[in-house]
Amino acid sequence: MGQGFLAILRRDVLLAFRNRGEIANPVIFFFIVVTLIPLGLTPEASRLAEIAPGILWVMALLASLLSVEGLFLSDYRDGTLEQLVISPQPLYLMVLAKILAHWLISGLPLTLLAPVLGMMLSLPEAGYFPLVLGLLMGTAVLSLVGAIGAALTVALRKGGLLLSLIVMPLYMPVLIFGSSAVQRSVDGFSIEGPMAVMGALLAFSLLISPFATAGALRVSMHG
């Protein structure tokens, strides 16, 4: 049963490695935008520090949204998605493998890059730990939730816009609790509350998303 999971995980990571340019795209987008903020707004450290938590989180969210559209698209176009749907292996496990691979190649690099960008935005020291911890969980939630939208819109000609509309409201809680955790920590408050909510969001989406995504894929394929 785990064979299909590992096969898909290995394949997707290998594919990402082969098509490095495509995968680097969201990370580079994240990097460029955050670099431009001090140039366009103000280089003044105190004012940047004020907006840093929000900016970092909004950009991470957009970068994730940018990459999630392609989660099933290439598999759909070359017929491998069809082979997965008619495989005797459980589809939700293979879907989970695809989501995990997506997180490894988009969410994880974003999380690792975030402290560097935090420094560029003069994020106060207290903000780094909640930023990284929040992004670690938050980007996983974004991948899990985004997968449902990607699966629903994969067979549509221009699914991108619809995907954003479906997924955006579900991304909101992640953004709100993620950036508020950083802000609270900077202001000297405890981050337990928002982090607990983030953990709950992760647990819930981990439980629901593979099944919802597998179901959505079947609906899309059965057109």
Place this chain on the structure above:
Amino acid sequence: MSQAAVLSLDAIAFERDDNLLFSGVSVALEAGDILQVEGPNGAGKTTLLRIIATALNPTVGRLIWRGEDALRHRQTYLQNMLFLGHLPGLKQSLSPVENLQWWRRVHPDNTSLESLDVLARMGLRGYEDVPCYTLSAGQQRRAALARLLVTEAPLWVLDEPFTAIDKQGVAELEGLLVQHAERGGIVILSTHQDVGIPHIRRLQLTDMARVA
């Protein structure tokens, strides 16, 4: 419906956007049958094959595998069925060997044959390790057809398997299909070419489908 039927299509109809593509398609297939689905472009050949592969649900009708509803006992049915769609299902930036290997892990009912040997038998010796996007259309089709050699599924559903393959490849593939049928397998294929297979059964898809 006879007792010996392994796979039966029972009055299958398909409707898309209020257009009836076909209706009343009924066939009973026994072990050793090769069925060719024929019809003009747009008659619904691919659609019918995708229904048999359970990649698409029929509007009306049932698919019966060894006396059981295939859609209700999907897991068992899928273990016995191999489907090759008109898209080859290959990842372009992976090599034929890598493509075959991940497919074998996802469809784990296969033999212990070495993937490299299988690809060599399909005429891809020397091309095992190059990315698929450098291969010709015919070679890609061969890389996809290599799955026929590693599967133990008795039912093969092949959509236009002869596309882009050279004359010798067509003859080899025909031999493979006949061999599979002789071992008690079932083949359902769609093609526009004249197939040199003896005792082939034909299903004509027109307004009212009927088996010849």
